[in-house]
Amino acid sequence: MGFFRRGFWQKLVIYLTVVLQFGLLVWLLVVWFTDNLNGPAAFVFLFVSILLNFLFGIMIVLGDSESSYKISWLFIVGMLPILGPLLYVLFAHKYRTKKQKKYFHDYFSIVSKAERNEDVDLLAKERSFSGYRVARYLEEATDAVLYKKSELSYFPFGEDMFPKMLEDLKKAKHYIFIEYFIITPGKMWDEILSILKEKVKEGVDVRVIWDDVGNIASTPVLYDKELEKFGIKARVYGKIRPFIDVRYSQRDHRKIMVVDGYIAYTGGVNLADEYINIKNRFGVWKDNAIRVEGEAVYGYTLLFLATWNTNFDPKNVIDYDYYRPITYLPKEDKYLKDDTLVLPYGDVPYADHPAGEGAYLSLINNASSYVYIMTPYLIPTEKVISSLVMAALSGIDVRIITPGIPDKKTVYQLTRSYYGVLLKAGVKIYEFKEGFIHAKTFLSDDMVSTVGTINLDYRSLYLHSENGTLLIGEGIAKEIKNDFQKTFLRSEEITYETYLKWRKRKKFLWGILRLIAPFL
The missing domain is CATH 3.30.870.10 (Endonuclease Chain A)
Structure with missing residues (x-):
């Protein structure tokens, strides 16, 4: 039923809280002007509001957010004494629970499996000191690795990328990993899905991740179960669970596709028709993407596996050698001609360094x-x-x-x-x-x-x-x-x-x- 589409319950919680807050305020005004003000009740209401403001104010001030955002949240909590704290918990608070600390540890234990090559770092330093400084920061902050033996293709529009993406998917023999913020049924996704169905029949390991909030209005309810019927391993990141998990701000906004460990796609393009300009929403959709082939693809593979294992399959033991590009590279020496150094990196909400x-x-x-x-x-x-x-x-x-x-x-x-x-x-x-x-x-x-x-x-x-x-x-x-x-x-x-x-x-x-x- 459309009334109970995904996202309904989280909105209901907020709407009911708004009604409660303004209901209490209206009640307070009514009893005030009718001279029926119940002193203890009014006192309780004001006390609870002030206490909430005070406690959340301390929480906000002591947080690690930018000062401008602290000011915004202090204003919101102050103006909305009941709703404000709830909104802060829903959309801003970044405290680490015990479960999230374990997630943080497990995530970095996977992405750190790639070995840094000091010779490549030195090459970066010789080629571009500014580039080396950025690379060094990312290596230290995210456990990312700088790679040399890779070829790059740049696509200034999504429609430039799409035919090559389909071509690469059709060549897959071992595994296809897809992790996108938005996956919307339509011409783009339907063509991809058609290939994925065939690949599953051929014995290819096909895994797909999309974000629940990113697809509230576009992806059918229980779409993951529908894809599972075809043999596709489909998972929804951050499933909306009303009254159980109240925080909806930490989303999976990534765009990663890996084919057989030696071809990867990433960039701004999601898997929906507007991203390849066959659906006009806001004029020309100017996006871009890159295709990476070679050793650097291992970085994207590890990012995907980190999301997959820490969120959906924590007991799975990863055979990292199986996923190394060298396992399936057709001709490793062909990548020596490209002089671009490539460093794939990920960012997570709980990281010490954004x-x-x-x-x-x-x-x-x-x-x-x-x-x-x-x-x-x-x-x-x-x-x-x-x-x-x-x-x-x-x-x-x-x-x-x-x-x-x-x-x-x-x-x-x-x-x-x-x-x-x-x-x-x-x-x-x-x-x-x-x-x-x-x-x-x-x-x-x-x-x-x-x-x-x-x-x-x-x-x-x-x-x-x-x-x-x-x-x-x-x-x-x-x-x-x-x-x-x-x-x-x-x-x-x-x-x-x-x-x-x-x-x-x-x-x-x-x-x-x-x-x-x-x-x-």
């Missing part, structure tokens, strides 16, 4: 000539704003491309509210006139780049499971730069004067949106 934000900061802070950025949302943390401003004031050419047609109007206005401080410092900002930017890509100095799933907003940087790829090499950087240059031509540069005109009309709205930014 890898996505750290990688972006390191790339910006170590740039010597320019930094180009594509992002669907520009809701940067104070650290990111500070780094971008400092880079621009230091003479670095900093350019950012955001959507011209938004997928979320409130987020669009919040994004624009941050233009002022950046434009004033000399950052150039462009809006893609033809549609929506969904790519999450950084490029610096014709050598260092990142392509992945990590948006410039609080949820992506701190709360989600994400993945990215650090690329150090002139060849792939040239392709990405060419994509940037073409996109600049299809975009409108925003001036500081234009921003000031917007601010006159939107200043109050922007202020409110800044306060509720944690939800956007």
